[in-house]
Amino acid sequence: MPLAANTTGEHSTLAVLAGLAILVWSLGVIIALTGWVAQATRSRIRKRRVRTHAANGAAPAPGSRSAPSRPPSPTSPRATRQQNANSAASAATSANPSRQTAAPVKPASNPAPPAIPGARLSPETLEPLAQCLDAARLREIAEARVAKTLTALPRDRWNVERYVVIEGHRIPFVILGETGVFAVWALGWPPMWHELAFFSQTGAHVEKRLPGYTASVRTGVCRTLADHEIKPRWWCRSGEPGAWVMGVEWLIRWIEHFGPEHGIGVKDIERLRQLANPRRDSPSPRVPEAVPDDGWVTPPAGSG
Numbered sequence: 001m002p003l004a005a006n007t008t009g010e011h012s013t014l015a016v017l018a019g020l021a022i023l024v025w026s027l028g029v030i031i032a033l034t035g036w037v038a039q040a041t042r043s044r045i046r047k048r049r050v051r052t053h054a055a056n057g058a059a060p061a062p063g064s065r066s067a068p069s070r071p072p073s074p075t076s077p078r079a080t081r082q083q084n085a086n087s088a089a090s091a092a093t094s095a096n097p098s099r100q101t102a103a104p105v106k107p108a109s110n111p112a113p114p115a116i117p118g119a120r121l122s123p124e125t126l127e128p129l130a131q132c133l134d135a136a137r138l139r140e141i142a143e144a145r146v147a148k149t150l151t152a153l154p155r156d157r158w159n160v161e162r163y164v165v166i167e168g169h170r171i172p173f174v175i176l177g178e179t180g181v182f183a184v185w186a187l188g189w190p191p192m193w194h195e196l197a198f199f200s201q202t203g204a205h206v207e208k209r210l211p212g213y214t215a216s217v218r219t220g221v222c223r224t225l226a227d228h229e230i231k232p233r234w235w236c237r238s239g240e241p242g243a244w245v246m247g248v249e250w251l252i253r254w255i256e257h258f259g260p261e262h263g264i265g266v267k268d269i270e271r272l273r274q275l276a277n278p279r280r281d282s283p284s285p286r287v288p289e290a291v292p293d294d295g296w297v298t299p300p301a302g303s304g
Helices: 002-056 077-095 123-150 193-208 248-256 266-276
Strands: 158-166 169-177 180-187 218-223 233-235 243-247
Touching: 123 158, 123 169, 123 180, 123 218, 123 248, 158 193, 158 266, 169 193, 169 266, 180 193, 180 248, 193 218, 193 243, 218 248, 243 248
Parallel strands: 180 218, 218 243
Antiparallel strands: 158 169, 169 180, 233 243
16 A cells, blocks of 8 residues: 555656646746737838838838827927928029929910911011011021132131121121232122222221222122123222122132232231230220220110
8 A cells, every 4th residue: 555655646646647748838838929920020110111102212220119190290400490491492493493493394185376367567568677687598598608719729828708897887708818908798699889989998998907008899799690691890980989790600710810910928827827816814905985894774764
């Protein structure tokens, strides 16, 4: 009986110890599983926050556990700083309109009608100005043909200058070279008598800009739209200055037929180009009666 009692008690003690070990192991497993689940849950939440901030254009700090940011209240310091920054940017844009970003202009599907539809002026009102514009366009065509013809002159021996303004008069071509100095006009129609006198008097202004040059500046009128050949000929009325009149096909031959007695040397041509080269770095000359660069005067009524 004693042996039986001892054996039974020993087995009971071993069973209790085994049960406690199993219980402790089970609790450890449960705790480990709980920690793993919590860690996985936190990892998923952190990844979701990163994706949310990336979609909103802001990246959270590594390891941040803060809740998603909310718009600051109007009375918070952050809101005050944002308002001040917006006000400063608006003031800078107003002070410098060139910094404004222009929105892309989309073409209108239906173009707007003209602001002033129909006609307001009669043909009689427009006709005088239309005649002037027509003459200006014909003159432009004529001068283009003369310019093309003058390209046959060797550049090292001749200088051809266009649109020279002297004493308020516009000279289409001022030509200097081995046979002298020439002032040439281009017309698409026969010149009038008073035009020949005007051309000659205007060419004389070129002579005034050549002190020491002993020859005369020869004046020529080149007709470019004539339907027949026009040989060079001197035309004038009694007691009035005149000019040479010719067709464009005779222009080069007319220039070259004069002798070299009053011609311009190649070194003179080179020096002329150097002196006439615009010097952008030099200060503008002070001219009496010149309009000042600054200041403002209220224009009179009706002047625009």
